[in-house]
Each structure stands twice: as C-alpha cells, then as structure tokens.
Amino acid sequence: MKRRSRLIALCTALLLLAAVSLAVGPTAASADSPHVGSPKITHVAIINLENESYDDTFGPGSPYTSLRALAGQGKLLTNYYGIGHFSTPNYIAQISGQAPNAQTQLDCAFYNNFVGSTVDANGQAVGTGCVFPSTIKTVADQLTDSGRTWKSYQEDMGTNPATGRTTCDHPALGTLDPSVTVGTGYSTRHNPFMYFHSIIDDTASCNANVVGLGQLTTDLSSEATTPNYLFVTPNQCNDGHTTPCASALSGPAAVNAWLDTYVQKILDSPAFRTHGMVVVTFDEAAPLGPHADTTSCCNEIAGPNQMLVGDLGQILHYPPFNGILATNQPGITGPGGGRVGAVLLGQAIKPGTSDTPYNHYSLLCSVENIFNLSHLGMANRPDLNCFGDDVYGRGNSH
Numbered sequence: 240m241k242r243r244s245r246l247i248a249l250c251t252a253l254l255l256l257a258a259v260s261l262a263v264g265p266t267a268a269s270a271d272s273p274h275v276g277s278p279k280i281t282h283v284a285i286i287n288l289e290n291e292s293y294d295d296t297f298g299p300g301s302p303y304t305s306l307r308a309l310a311g312q313g314k315l316l317t318n319y320y321g322i323g324h325f326s327t328p329n330y331i332a333q334i335s336g337q338a339p340n341a342q343t344q345l346d347c348a349f350y351n352n353f354v355g356s357t358v359d360a361n362g363q364a365v366g367t368g369c370v371f372p373s374t375i376k377t378v379a380d381q382l383t384d385s386g387r388t389w390k391s392y393q394e395d396m397g398t399n400p401a402t403g404r405t406t407c408d409h410p411a412l413g414t415l416d417p418s419v420t421v422g423t424g425y426s427t428r429h430n431p432f433m434y435f436h437s438i439i440d441d442t443a444s445c446n447a448n449v450v451g452l453g454q455l456t457t458d459l460s461s462e463a464t465t466p467n468y469l470f471v472t473p474n475q476c477n478d479g480h481t482t483p484c485a486s487a488l489s490g491p492a493a494v495n496a497w498l499d500t501y502v503q504k505i506l507d508s509p510a511f512r513t514h515g516m517v518v519v520t521f522d523e524a525a526p527l528g529p530h531a532d533t534t535s536c537c538n539e540i541a542g543p544n545q546m547l548v549g550d551l552g553q554i555l556h557y558p559p560f561n562g563i564l565a566t567n568q569p570g571i572t573g574p575g576g577g578r579v580g581a582v583l584l585g586q587a588i589k590p591g592t593s594d595t596p597y598n599h600y601s602l603l604c605s606v607e608n609i610f611n612l613s614h615l616g617m618a619n620r621p622d623l624n625c626f627g628d629d630v631y632g633r634g635n636s637h
Contacts (some may be wrong), residue, residue: 321576323569336616338542524577533573589632
C-alpha cells in the first residue's frame, strides 16, 4: 500500500506540470429522453467494496460468505465491470458518467481543480484534474433539481485529524490528500461527491448531505427521513481495502461482518421494505498482482483525457507496469477496471443471475431511469446496457 501511495503522489506531482489553466464551460448533462419502463423503486442504496476480482469474491470457496449469501437472495450480475483503475475514476463514473483522466486515475493524491475548456460529444469534460467545475453535474444534482433527496454516508468521516471535518470532509484545494496514505479509516477517494464543485461549493447542502455512517440508522427510522438515493461507504478495513487492520477483523471477515449489519438494516427499513433497491459491488477488480484484471465490457471507450505519462519505471522500480506507466487506457495497462460482479436486492428485483454485460456507467443510467432523469456523460451512450427485464421482476410496475 505504501508503494502504491508513493507512486500516486509522485505521478500526480509530475502530471501537474502539464496541466493547462483553462476553465470548463458547457454542462456535461445530456438532453436525451429518459428510458421508460423501470420498476416502481423509490429508494436506491449503493455500496462499494474494494479491489477484488469476480472469481475471488463470487467463485467457489470464496471467503466472502456474506456476499455470496446476498447473491443467493437477489440478482447476481455475473458480467458487471469496473471502468478503470485505480479507485477514484470508478467512484466518479458511478455518479457522473465522467471517464478517467490522468489525475483521477492516480487517485487524486493532489486535490486540485480540473482544468480544461470544453465538453465533448459524450458529455466529457476535456482536460485533467480532480475537482470538476460546477457546470459538470452528478446524479446528486439531478435528484436535488427534481425535488428528490440524497445522502453520502461515509464510515469514519470525522476521524481524520488533518481536516477535522465531521461532514463534507475533503482536503483544501491545492493540497495533498492526507487520506491517500492513511489506510484504515475514511478516504476522500471513496467519496466521489467531493470531486465536484457543484456539491462542495454549497457548504450548507454539502454538510447536510455528506455525513458520517452513524447518521444512517437515524435516517432509516422512517420513510420520511430516508433519502431517495443513498451512497454508503465502509471504512478502508470494512470494505476490504486494507489488511491487516488494527481492529479485530480485517479482510473478508471484516467485509462479511459489515455487510451482515448494514445491508439487512437498509433492507428492513420502512423506505426499502417494499420499493427499495440495494446494490453491492466493487469499485474495481484487483489492479495489481497475480489476479490483476484490466478488462472491460459494454463497448467502453477511453474518453478524451488519456495520455502517456512517460517512462517512470526505472525511477519508481514498479515492475507491474513493465517500465511504463501508460494512462492511455482507462485500466492503465488495459481497457477497463475488470470484472467485479454486483448483487442487487429488493422487492423489485428478480432473484437469480444475469449474464448481461454491465458496468458502472450502466449503474448510473439505471439509477437515472428509475428516477426519470436524463443521462449524464458516458451513461448516455446508445450502446450501453441499462438494467432491464433480466434484473427487474417482483413488484414491477411496467
């Protein structure tokens, strides 16, 4: 983990030298007509775990016993993929449809503004950087504009002494992100809402909507206090990112215990009992090592912001990249974030499995369909699969 952190920090610093100082103009929202025929779902919860490939989590003998049990209760998407490596671009894709750029691929160790000047035909901000300008929207902005509610629940938010924030926790612009090198608690890169000025610039709204995980139980107590959209992130022990941990549990055991507590808590809540959908997936497959997976699906394209960083291998002594760190592909050394799988639960979900190819952009367009919203960024591509009749069944109001 320390080697990866040093890699990210060094590469990010080098990339800053090439940044152009222009501001993005047009919005990245699409003007398409939303897909019709989604089921009657009023509440959606998204949960991301970390850095595991499909065969290691859903395959025979997997130690992720709680995840496999959930798959037996709901719909297992066997061909669900991350869209790149490392963590940050996958989280950003889930809420905005923005593809990786040279700095988000490196987990935004330096928390700086996105710089660029245009938006392309796929709704992509053209340039590089971490915090997108207010013209680039997220599903949170769409929900607010449509009169719906959302919250990001982040475990261990408020425990980072470098910021001291208990809500809307992010580094100061133009500084290094201390959470990149802290491997156990809250991490900015697992909270994608912190990379959009449309959210962090509205201090009151951000403080109200980006909160610690402790708020979840209170909010779930009634349908009136439960947001329509919940983004729920475990800490870096409970999502499987870091092992060993100082706590009693780490690795798959920590993930199992966390899922047993929180998924059932959400499913049993008044808002989710009849018209809710819970999605449990991984941000990316293993990015490095013997189980590394950089494959893609769903006709994923790279987006406009890929570039060759340069031959850093001899400096970094980082063999997985074979001497060249190439960000001309979303998966750094391949076209995507690898096969991770996803489990969907709720009364509107048809139990079983689906082999239809999906990815994080598919998840975004499916959420937008549920709430009758237009499609953002890569979620608007006509060749992308959004969830359909292979997923929805019980409680469907087509």
